[in-house]
Amino acid sequence: MTDATQSTPPGPPAQPPAPKPVRIFLVVVDDSPELKVALRYACLRARKSGGKVALLTVLEKGEMQHWLAVENLIREEQRAEAEQMLQKLAREVNQLTGTLPALYVREGNRTEEVLALIGEEPSISILVLAAGTDPEGPGPLISYYTGRGLGRLRIPLTIVPGGLSNEALDAIT
Numbered sequence: 001m002t003d004a005t006q007s008t009p010p011g012p013p014a015q016p017p018a019p020k021p022v023r024i025f026l027v028v029v030d031d032s033p034e035l036k037v038a039l040r041y042a043c044l045r046a047r048k049s050g051g052k053v054a055l056l057t058v059l060e061k062g063e064m065q066h067w068l069a070v071e072n073l074i075r076e077e078q079r080a081e082a083e084q085m086l087q088k089l090a091r092e093v094n095q096l097t098g099t100l101p102a103l104y105v106r107e108g109n110r111t112e113e114v115l116a117l118i119g120e121e122p123s124i125s126i127l128v129l130a131a132g133t134d135p136e137g138p139g140p141l142i143s144y145y146t147g148r149g150l151g152r153l154r155i156p157l158t159i160v161p162g163g164l165s166n167e168a169l170d171a172i173t
Contacts, residue, residue: 023051023125024102025158028058028114028141029082029089034130034162037169039089041160042128043096044173053093054102054124056117057082058110079105111144115152125155130162138162 025042029035039053046053059078086103093101106113118124127145131138138146138159145157160169 020050021125022123023049024054024121024123025051025126025128026054026056026114026118026124027128028110029055029085030057030110032130032132032139032162034132034139034160037160037162037164038128038130039092040096040166040169041130041158041164041173042126043093044169045126045128046099047097048173051125052099052101053097054104054121055086055089055093056104056106056114057086058113059105059107060110061108075107111141111149114141115149118153118155126158127153127155128158128160130160133161133163 023046025046027035027038027042039055042053045051059075059082082105086105090101090103093099104117106117114127118127129139129142129145131142137143142159145153146159150157164172
């Protein structure tokens with residue numbers, strides 16, 4: 001007679017489910033008025049989805065090769081200003097999301113450096129840009145990434161109208 005309570009040998013222990021990847025919303029920092037709109041949108045979306053924000057500023061390379069010492073001094077000043085701006089924006093991100101953003105300072109062509117960072121950081125999952133509100137158009141990054149640069153993006157591009165108020169942003173996120 002066989003024992004009906006005998007069980008089959010145990011298999012490997014159950015693995016816990018893999019952690020859900022964190023969505024990282026990349027915002028390109030510049031001196032445009034619509035930066036605040038893109039930043040707030042990214043922060044609100046990150047907070048509601050359990051994601052994080054990354055801030056990138058790109059220092060354009062100078063054209064003063066024959067004045068290398070002067071160019072180096074200017075570059076150091078620009079980098080210090082950029083880092084101060086990123087720290088200020090990081091405090092805003094922390095207030096809105098409760099987390100600190102990833103901060104990146106790059107040097108070169110802005111469109112190329114955005115693509116390079118996205119290629120190097122697989123955790124970046126959405127590029128957030130706000131469109132300019134003046135009649136000259138939406139801005140150079142949006143023009144590039146919605147035109148010939150679109151095929152080079154490996155992540156979705158979110159374009160936020162640059163004239164949205166905080167109340168409107170709160171309502172749509």
